[in-house]
Amino acid sequence: MQYKIRTHASRVSALLLMLVTGLTACSEKDQQTVVTDPVMTVPTNVAYISSQKAGISQVDLSTMTVVKTIDVKAKAPRGIGITDDGRYLIVATRENGSISVIDTTTGEVVNQIFVGKNPEFVRVRGNYAFISSEPSAVGGPPPKPGAHEEEEDDDDDDDEDELPAKIAVVDLKEGKLIREITGGPETEGIEFSADGKLLVITNEADNTITVHDIESGELVKLIETKEYGNRPRGIKLSPSGNEYIVTLEFGNQYLVLDKDFNVTKSVNTGETPYGVAYDEEGKLIYVATNRAHQLEVYDANTHEQINTAKSGKRCWHFSFTPDNQKIMLACGKSDDVYVYNTADLSLSTKLDIPGMPWGVLTYPKSMGSLDTK
Numbered sequence: 001m002q003y004k005i006r007t008h009a010s011r012v013s014a015l016l017l018m019l020v021t022g023l024t025a026c027s028e029k030d031q032q033t034v035v036t037d038p039v040m041t042v043p044t045n046v047a048y049i050s051s052q053k054a055g056i057s058q059v060d061l062s063t064m065t066v067v068k069t070i071d072v073k074a075k076a077p078r079g080i081g082i083t084d085d086g087r088y089l090i091v092a093t094r095e096n097g098s099i100s101v102i103d104t105t106t107g108e109v110v111n112q113i114f115v116g117k118n119p120e121f122v123r124v125r126g127n128y129a130f131i132s133s134e135p136s137a138v139g140g141p142p143p144k145p146g147a148h149e150e151e152e153d154d155d156d157d158d159d160e161d162e163l164p165a166k167i168a169v170v171d172l173k174e175g176k177l178i179r180e181i182t183g184g185p186e187t188e189g190i191e192f193s194a195d196g197k198l199l200v201i202t203n204e205a206d207n208t209i210t211v212h213d214i215e216s217g218e219l220v221k222l223i224e225t226k227e228y229g230n231r232p233r234g235i236k237l238s239p240s241g242n243e244y245i246v247t248l249e250f251g252n253q254y255l256v257l258d259k260d261f262n263v264t265k266s267v268n269t270g271e272t273p274y275g276v277a278y279d280e281e282g283k284l285i286y287v288a289t290n291r292a293h294q295l296e297v298y299d300a301n302t303h304e305q306i307n308t309a310k311s312g313k314r315c316w317h318f319s320f321t322p323d324n325q326k327i328m329l330a331c332g333k334s335d336d337v338y339v340y341n342t343a344d345l346s347l348s349t350k351l352d353i354p355g356m357p358w359g360v361l362t363y364p365k366s367m368g369s370l371d372t373k
Contacts, residue, residue, distance in 0.1 A: 040105040042086040047362045050080045054355025061321050064349055072100040073109045078358045079122035086363040090129045092119035111175050115168035123190040129170040132187035135163040181217035184208050188233045194241030202232035211261055221261050228266045229253050233274050239282035247273040267303045275317040275369030288315050309345035311338050317359040319368030330357040
């Protein structure tokens with residue numbers, strides 16, 4: 001009797017031991033599965049460069065090398081923006097009239113959204129993307145008044161039809177176009193007022209800057225630039241929020257506008273200025289001049305030119321690196337990106353980026369002609 005009891009107890013103990021061992025093994029297996037699953041992280045200390053005939057080049061800023069090329073699943077990527085968390089790139093693709101939404105953790109296109117003919121410039125604010133378009137652009141640049149166009153520009157603009165353009169507003173959470181704001185023909189640069197209530201756009205075909213209520217799209221103010229020059233393109237709000245800079249490509253000037261959008265000054269630049277940005281402190285203004293083949297620096301208070309650096313051909317857009325130590329300038333007709341030391345504008349290196357590089361921005365976000373910190 002005692003033996004049977006001991007034998008029963010032993011069997012029960014053995015069964016309990018097997019059960020505990022099995023549960024422990026399952027637990028360890030589960031833990032191992034969790035540990036070995038890939039962790040999807042947002043790339044940091046990187047730059048993204050759009051190239052019209054290639055795609056997106058991802059650059060490791062610590063080594064200044066291209067570590068990945070991203071297929072945008074469409075032709076002619078130009079404007080580029082990034083969400084505040086760095087998770088998604090928004091890329092305007094001209095040929096299919098859309099934007100490609102790219103998950104930066106995988107490099108894969110997760111959505112394509114039609115926004116209208118010839119989308120170009122992209123700005124991201126919160127959960128919304130704003131994309132300018134050029135419905136009048138059918139190939140070949142509009143000639144500069146009284147001059148022959150240089151081959152190196154090879155822009156996509158043709159002002160003959162002067163169709164009204166739209167700023168597409170895309171809800172990135174919903175993944176769809178929710179409304180449009182009507183600008184002038186061939187809308188170009190996009191900027192926001194300091195309080196985020198107004199949208200300011202440059203309209204290169206009719207030589208105007210228009211200010212719109214960002215919610216209703218209603219036109220609040222129109223500023224004509226013909227008195228100073230033609231083709232307003234780049235636009236940037238100062239870090240203080242008290243003034244705007246607008247480049248006039250065929251005026252060889254930039255305009256200074258106060259916070260109420262009154263022109264307070266015009267400043268001569270090198271030939272055909274486009275991309276423009278302030279430094280982080282708002283003390284300096286940087287301008288990329290296409291035909292002058294240089295990056296120019298101006299004192300933001302006196303507007304005197306204080307430095308220049310030679311660049312390649314058709315250099316339009318640029319960005320500081322997140323640490324503000326370098327500036328990256330995309331040069332489309334040279335197929336490279338010039339990297340300058342911010343302190344003195346000396347050339348640090350050049351990156352070979354094939355396919356007509358158009359724009360560049362970074363994550364973490366930096367000051368630049370396409371983005372702000």
